[in-house]
Amino acid sequence: MSQEIIINSTPQQIRVALLENDQVAELNIERRKHRGIVGNIYRGRVTKVLPGMQAAFVDIGLKKDAFLYVSDVYDNLEDEDTDFGDDEIEQEPAPKKRKHSKRPLIQDLLTRDQEVLVQIAKEPLGTKGARVTCHISLPGRYIVFMPTVEHIGVSRRIPSQGERNRLRKILKAVKPSNSGFIVRTAGEGREESDLVADIDFLVRLWGTIKQRNEGVTAPALVHEDLDLGLRTVRDLFTNKVEKLIIDSEEDYQKVLDFTEVTMPHLVDRIRLFVKDIPIFDHYGIEAELEKALQRKVWLKSGGYLVIDRAEALVAIDVNTGKFVGKKNLEDTIVKTNLEAAKEVARQVRLRDLGGIIIVDFIDMESQENKRKVVSTLEKELANDRARTNVLELTELGLVQMTRKRVRESLRQMLYQPCPYCKGMGHIKSEETICYEIQGAIQRIVSTTEKGNITVKAHPAVIAMLKNEEREIIQSIEEAYRRKIRLQEDKDLHQEVFNVSSN
The missing domain is CATH 3.40.1260.20 (Ribonuclease E, catalytic domain)
Structure with missing residues (x-):
């Protein structure tokens, strides 16, 4: 699979597209005035402890207090729900849980007005404040450093067991005590010196963060993650990417400087786009972006998807549309569902849909065909960096799935509720x-x-x-x-x- 990264940078916003086989696979947008805060670290003050919910509210200086679950406070990686880097899900499954006599209670761990160091795990969404965790994770180029837990892991996207064992052996030899490290996908095949250099950098960064934390009073920002452009280089720019093309000379130089320090072997793949035509127009991304905001998505066969967002979930309906098939009804339905399964996986990733997602496939009689459709959906979702979980088809032809939601979807970011209908989509006749x-x-x-x-x-x-x-x-x-x-x-x-x- 060929990959390219296209970056459109202006003084107002940064837009990043990941192309896979010349097709847009991911789109990320960050406004300069409203930079994303996932990964930022704050010194916060507990404003309320809620025993009934086993959670607490923490003032970190944003409009709304952040939400902190008890599982994000006590030091137990086995019970922790973690993502690393930019929606990254590259840690191995945690070891089997040890038997715990009793989980700690939030009221025993935190008190009102207590100051805590927390990291943003999820952006504020809708009426909800940000979700935070006390389990800090610092992503580097090859390593994710977790200074508050004892753990060693290797990206599950590294398939070779021999390579996994080699990387684990390196980590065990160089890992400081009372800390955790996970080798990212980009660490595959890297020399021990590369991994050690990354670890040393992250350990020094953690020392700087601790010093800053001691010198501020809550609420205060202690550490800000990289902007979207440099995060993209850190998290997406791997050996699999053939070219990274950017249209801003200033940001081009920043990317070059960053890459020369972190991965000099990839510098010659970075290009400055100098044509007069807008870069997203040149690569057909602008048209793809417009399509990604539409409710209806046409399939090549003539069928189509209808994608609707409700308060608690996303519903995707599959229809045969203009496709009438050639053999029989079951064959027509299966072909439509298989094509739809591939497009559903693409649209979920492209639109950055999260939470509960229900896909209403067209009813099929054959159990084998049902398994084939679900298998196709799971296979296509394997390329998604966000954590997904797909359940079997129900008797009604529904597939229930969840996808890790860290920030607003593409539509939520670019649209606002209609002031005339107040977001309902309808008014009285x-x-x-x-x-x-x-x-x-x-x-x-x-x-x-x-x-x-x-x-x-x-x-x-x-x-x-x-x-x-x-x-x-x-x-x-x-x-x-x-x-x-x-x-x-x-x-x-x-x-x-x-x-x-x-």
């Missing part, structure tokens, strides 16, 4: 408002004996009252012998009206 106005007029004429009635409403509603629904006005005027005056107000929302008696 003109007809509905006409009938609501009818009820409001009847309430007024039943409680007042004299005077004309004035109705102020949106022009579209007034137009319907004068035409299709004019019987409403005529019947009330005749029954109560009261004149009703209709008045347009273009500044009114279509659902808002005013009925008054003069």
Whole structure:
């Protein structure tokens, strides 16, 4: 698989696309004014301890207090739910859990006004504050350093058992006591000196962080992670990437300098894009970005996906659409579902969808075909850096899956709720408002004996009252012998009206 990284950098934002076989696989966007905070380390102050939820709220200087679970406080890696680097899920499965007599309680670990060193594990999402952990992890080029736990691990994406054993042996020989290290995918095949250099750098960085922590009062930022451009170089720029192309001369030089220090063997793969056409247009990424924001995704066969986000989950519906097949119904359905499974995996990764995801495949009769569809979905998701968990097809043809959510999805980042419909996607029809106005007029004429009635409403509603629904006005005027005056107000929302008696 050929890979390329395309970086569009402006004074306002950085946009990064990962191309796999000339197709956009991942898109990341970071605004300069609103940089991502995952990976940042803060000295925070506990504002509230919640025994009923076994969690605490921590003031770290953001608009909303951060949320800290008890499992992110006590020193027990086996119970910890961790991700390293930029959504990285490269640690090995933890060793078998030791039997614990009793888990510590949050009220025994933290007290109000206590100051704690925490790291952002998940961005603030919607109405929720950030999620933080006391288990600090510092990603380097080849190593992830965990200074608060005792652990050795190797990326599960390194398949060779011999290489895994070699890397573990190196770590055991050089690892400082009372600390944890995980070899990242980029560490595969690296010399011991490369790994040791990374470890030394991360240990020095941790020393600097501890010094800064001692010199500040909560709430305070102690350590800020790299910006999106340099994070991309650190986390994505591997031997598998053929080229990294960037259109900003200033950031090009920064990337060069960073790469010369951390991975000099890849410097000659970095290119400065100098053409007049925008870089995302040149590589077809802008059009792909626009498609990634649409609700409907067409498949090459003529079928399509419909992707909807609800409050608690993402629903993806598979439809045959224009595809009618050639042999029989089951064959048509299976072909559509297999194509859809590949596209679902691509769209989930491209749009950075997270949380609970429900995929409604078209019903199939054969158990073998069902297994084939799920297997295809799992195989395609294997390239995803975010942690995913796929369950078997249900009797209703649904696949339930979860995907680690660390930050807002692409759509959440680029869109805002519609101010007119308040994010609902629908408003009441003109007809509905006409009938609501009818009820409001009847309430007024039943409680007042004299005077004309004035109705102020949106022009579209007034137009319907004068035409299709004019019987409403005529019947009330005749029954109560009261004149009703209709008045347009273009500044009114279509659902808002005013009925008054003069």
